[in-house]
Amino acid sequence: MERIRLGMVGGGEGAFIGGVHRIASRIDGRFDLVAGAFSSTPERSRASGEALGVDPKRTYDDFAAMAKREARLKDGIEAVSIVTPNHVHYAAAREFLKRGIHVICDKPLTSTLADARKLVALAEKSDAIFILTHNYTGYPMVRQAREMVAAGEIGVIRVVQVEYPQDWLAEDLESTGQKQAGWRTDPEQSGAGGSTGDIGTHAYNLAGFVTGLRCEALSADLDSFVSGRRLDDNAHVMLRYENGAKGMLWCSQVAPGNENGLRLRVYGEKGGLEWKQEDPNYLWQAPLGEPKRLLTRNGAGATEGNLAGSRIPAGHPEGYLEGFANIYADAAEMILAAREGETAETLAPTVHDGLDGMRFVDACVRSSKKDAGWVTL
Amino acid sequence: MERIRLGMVGGGEGAFIGGVHRIASRIDGRFDLVAGAFSSTPERSRASGEALGVDPKRTYDDFAAMAKREARLKDGIEAVSIVTPNHVHYAAAREFLKRGIHVICDKPLTSTLADARKLVALAEKSDAIFILTHNYTGYPMVRQAREMVAAGEIGVIRVVQVEYPQDWLAEDLESTGQKQAGWRTDPEQSGAGGSTGDIGTHAYNLAGFVTGLRCEALSADLDSFVSGRRLDDNAHVMLRYENGAKGMLWCSQVAPGNENGLRLRVYGEKGGLEWKQEDPNYLWQAPLGEPKRLLTRNGAGATEGNLAGSRIPAGHPEGYLEGFANIYADAAEMILAAREGETAETLAPTVHDGLDGMRFVDACVRSSKKDAGWVTL
Amino acid sequence: MERIRLGMVGGGEGAFIGGVHRIASRIDGRFDLVAGAFSSTPERSRASGEALGVDPKRTYDDFAAMAKREARLKDGIEAVSIVTPNHVHYAAAREFLKRGIHVICDKPLTSTLADARKLVALAEKSDAIFILTHNYTGYPMVRQAREMVAAGEIGVIRVVQVEYPQDWLAEDLESTGQKQAGWRTDPEQSGAGGSTGDIGTHAYNLAGFVTGLRCEALSADLDSFVSGRRLDDNAHVMLRYENGAKGMLWCSQVAPGNENGLRLRVYGEKGGLEWKQEDPNYLWQAPLGEPKRLLTRNGAGATEGNLAGSRIPAGHPEGYLEGFANIYADAAEMILAAREGETAETLAPTVHDGLDGMRFVDACVRSSKKDAGWVTL
Amino acid sequence: MERIRLGMVGGGEGAFIGGVHRIASRIDGRFDLVAGAFSSTPERSRASGEALGVDPKRTYDDFAAMAKREARLKDGIEAVSIVTPNHVHYAAAREFLKRGIHVICDKPLTSTLADARKLVALAEKSDAIFILTHNYTGYPMVRQAREMVAAGEIGVIRVVQVEYPQDWLAEDLESTGQKQAGWRTDPEQSGAGGSTGDIGTHAYNLAGFVTGLRCEALSADLDSFVSGRRLDDNAHVMLRYENGAKGMLWCSQVAPGNENGLRLRVYGEKGGLEWKQEDPNYLWQAPLGEPKRLLTRNGAGATEGNLAGSRIPAGHPEGYLEGFANIYADAAEMILAAREGETAETLAPTVHDGLDGMRFVDACVRSSKKDAGWVTL
Structure with a gap:
């Protein structure tokens, strides 16, 4: 089993998604975390590196220094996970892509649509692989759903209903100093979308992944229900797909009783x-x-993607981390193929999926500003 | 236990909702069905009356004759259930209301908004009671939900999600001669709304009943997915309520796997x-x-409306017919009070609820015609 | 629609099951309750009769007088519902059976096995029909299950798991004067079984109804967890069926969180x-x-018994009362056939099912007394 | 983060549980798999080692050689995971325990009660830690349940219902050459219990873990429903606990529709x-x-054990592998403490739990042989 040398940007203390990426990278034993710029605060980066057992010489104060030095090392990192707040994604990804280091980037792609477009151009120019962790597409049953749709099992699609309700921002958590709430409700760090960017993009991406349909236009009614909140915390969106199919998308961070209620x-x-x-x-x-x-993971009637994405028998639940690890498994497959000068096709989300998500956020904001009028993506 | 003499308009062979009304009227033993104009076809009316054990002398060929004669009989009907296709509601209700006979009418109120307005005027002028069977408001847990909202248990409402998916019209059933499909997809009999009128009004009414909020405006995207269908069979609707609350409403008759998936x-x-x-x-x-x-019917934490609407202990499920019977129980209470010259307050839906539902259908159609632009109700 | 004249023994104020029988008899409009001995206390019987709209002349102080007089009336009752505590079933049923009046009796059959045997003999001798309301067999999906087993859809049966947990007797309710708790925990009125008689018989009967298998032996461990309780409130039972199939049965009245958790x-x-x-x-x-x-009532794949037992479309839930009403519908069918001198075959439980249930209770008690040793039924 | 050098016995190609242990050991990044005797067939052991990236010099042909050499290496393994069929557990564990190497052993403890007793003696004598992977006790909600019981939240326990149905052995899979079915139905490799040993022990252990009660006696009715099967594939067991509580345990490998239906x-x-x-x-x-x-992992009302056992926010499901990893996390905590000469208390199952499980299997077999008579454990 060949292993891949991985670096990380972001993911220091108090972070949520960095830890998820690390576990996901470990589950199948294909990645070794050997370098990192874990925080924009040097002391915190070093402390995190030490806690994670990363060589202090390869714990960096900033991602640019890391990219530069790692690219020169004989056993430098081959791939980097970018797990910072959204506004850092673009600049960080640029440093690694231009040096041919593969990028595994958290979503949404960037904090602005302009950055997203530039990043697509960079990724297309680069020899490096770019993967976006729309991790819900890694769940085996989601892959089975996609395959069933593609095989025509439900016929021509008419209606898509997708939603992602949460409740963790039902109160003004950002004023309490909670780190996750802080940056996620800050337009400077998150971008133009609040719930739309943070979870709406997941819902939107999931619908597209399963149906294979392109969304052409949407009408969105965004709200910030919590007083003083600067970004949307609830969004009602109507969707129009390319073949005449219609959709509804609801995302919310203020719906009590919902933890992570993504449903398609x-x-x-x-x-x-x-x-x-x-x-x-x-x-x-x-x-x-x-x-x-009722179809089950690794159970009777499982499709290829279900089987390939399963590690253990049916009835022993796999969860969020295993679904996330499936994106890392895709990444590993692609990176190992790239080592041989080859290309592996996987289901891992791409920079284009990322751009599509940014278009979604942008369209939601534009539509809502014109009283939920239809806008094209 | 005093009993009420009941007549029925519609509900002959092949009907669905007429049978439901009859069972609902029997469950608590307060009504006796003693007269009827069960079909616009005289032979079918008589056959139905005979099958139902109604005195042939009180089985009528048309509702006008029935209203006229029953009003004169010493022991004529006190109330009538109108269970015809929508376009007959207005004319039938008029005949009874003007003679002081209480009306229990199926929804939607009428087939046109104009008729609905006229019916409101008639009902307001009449001494007779008018009840609309938005039967889902009769479920004990729905009444508990309303009481909990009213008591402030969930605070100021921000978001309403309501949906009513079905699948029975996923194919072109109306071309097969199926009676229910026939009239429900026929604008002459149903009115301007298809799924919006048939089930969307239920969803809309339920949301209003529980939240106590008035809907001010909506944006609707209607489709007729089945080729050749003349009325909508799927509707995506965004709602704006009076206090700034926002809602989404989805109704569909083409969503495979959904029987009667009303959810709030x-x-x-x-x-x-x-x-x-x-x-x-x-x-x-x-x-x-x-x-x-998890609150249960007649269980721990039950509110007054839950207890009052329950007949049997928790854990012995009551269903659709018992919920429907609760509307009839309300009707009985109101009618018995009226006998004494008094007024009983109940939760039974009124002619105004019916008008509101017709406004909803009308607004959906208008909005959809202008590309889902916002329209006020 | 021909109607049947019905009387009732028991079911006065404070009763539970009497009201259920009355609603069940009304749902399909085939029975008229015209006579009753609603309580062993004459005043209460009369008050109940009045509240129910029964002619005072046909409201009796005791069931013997009722049987005697009704049998002579030209339009006397054709059938009687016996809904008293268990110890009265035998004596009451005897009076009606011997006069050719059909009996619809609540379960368990009697309070003693000896009485049960005598009642079987009486029923066999009588021209009258005897039906026992093991009402759970009236649920459409239970009938579908029985038909699927009989059709071989699950093959030779190996294992049966049946349970009926409740929680309403988790505390010493009988000492509070609660009427239901009082007689149900009193051996004089209930018989030798507490939870075994009250709900265990339902579970046992349901398993037999669906599987078609005869239970040959059982091993039972009974407890009275509530201090001072005189009858079992929890029973663990292992079952051996005729074909080598094995079963487990659990019934409990002390399992918090369970309302009426019958499951097969x-x-x-x-x-x-x-x-x-x-x-x-x-x-x-x-x-x-x-x-x-997931098979549904009146839905795709419905068998004959499912369809026959359904009143309304799939997705509109029918409940306990409709299942109970299916037993009354069976009774009506049998009684109307008997009027014509014919016999109708239905799925309604019989006096033999009742005897089998009494054998079950008796066997549980015997087994538990010998430290859960095996006993034959 | 200090890491622990881990070896493995068993877990070569075609194995199931070996892969589970490896993932579980990786999730939190505390173990490095550096040695192994992955199969009793040398070629397969080497192939597996290579596939797993283990140094060929540290891939052994048998566990005895591995124990001997690793104990001498300066950076030899500190702990070993034993993931062989049951009959190998004892001999393998002995080799490592006597050399002070910590043992993480799959369940059941051994294939015979005699071996189990000897292993307890060995473990008690050894300085090394012995952990048994009754992995279901690692689930956060199971730990919360235990803590809630211990805190008296449900009061004195009366009734325990535990079951573990599967369906994978409903047919004669062992005759097809399927490896897992082969050894699990072979008394030489599994021991005296089939379903009782393989999954019944998990159910039994789980009930004891949560309730804190000791089982004093049981009555068991075992079957081998599949023709020719040499071990039980279905077991019905009644339990008596120390404080008068009663239990039922059902385990089955022949219950169609059940994947891994463990429920307590x-x-x-x-x-x-x-x-x-x-x-x-x-x-x-x-x-x-x-x-x-409804309490949730890492959600409102979470207890200490729930929080400690959770890696990610509520609503992002953790599964079987994370629960298993919690046992490895306990192991890591204990091993790291042992490095410092200290002792860490964790919830990880011990050799005594293993012995208790073997007593359960033995008692089931003994009871069943005497017609399900009561036997003490």
């Missing part, structure tokens, strides 16, 4: 599919006119 | 509530920052 | 079935090696 | 708890007389 329902002429992130080992299939079937 | 979720500053029609004996309460609680 | 699971060589009383419109089918399917 | 319900005087392995992020709490509450 897709209805076609011949059947329906339903999947929930909080119970991810199951997929409901409803063939029109027949009883509903 | 309401989120306020202090908590959330969730209820599903297909599992109606439960209500989820999510107080912000606390574990979710 | 049956596993054969080719598949499994699962049904829950609290969510009765669904039946899980698990064909070995295939995804599980 | 515990009922006390003041409340009930329910947990399911297939939906492990939730725990139902039913305080007597109050609505049920």
